[in-house]
Amino acid sequence: MDAPAVVVGLGNPGPKYEGNRHNIGFLVVDELAARMGGKLKAHKSGADVLEGRLAGRRVVLAKPRSFMNVSGGPVASVVKFFKPELDQVAVVHDELDLPFGQVRLKLGGGENGHNGLRAITKSLGTKEYVRVRFGIGRPPGRMDPADFVLRDFSTTERKDLALEIDRCADAVEALVQHGLIAAQNSFHVP
Secondary structure: OOOOEEEEEOOOOOHHHOOEHHHHHHHHHHHHHHHHOOOOEEOOOOEEEEEEEEOOEEEEEEEEOOOHHHOHHHHHHHHHHHOOOHHHEEEEEEEOOOOOOOEEEEEOOOOOOOHHHHHHHHHHOOOOOEEEEEEOOOOOOOOOHHHHHOOEOOHHHHHHHHHHHHHHHHHHHHHHHHOHHHHHHHHOOO
């Protein structure tokens, strides 16, 4: 049987963090689960998982049940259990260096100060996985980025949030169905 694509959404567990910018990965994976017609369920990997079909392909969705900064262990366990090729692992996460709602996809690269990515890279032993970066913009004034990512989206951002989550989920579907270059060509608009 062909190995699945694995799509991991990053975030922090619990109701306290649900609307935080840092939880955009969870929100996008929840949208993808709805499109697949299923619900994520606890898995022995330490993540909530849904296995099914998306864009005509076998896909595993995962949300680590650990906090963002230690999400590497559960992600490595999901990868070990489902055995995808590493370039078929996509991690959806918040990105400070992109304007709100902008989506960028890339294979490999640095962690850019993102502790969730750092934990995943360390646990996987490689940077060669796909990053689906959802722009959350820079913090205002001198606000610490660590405080900014743990705040809820602003009232203005929330007006467009559902649409932007939907667009990011479309980018993940394009990635799964057509590959990285085609998804980049479709979603990397100026």
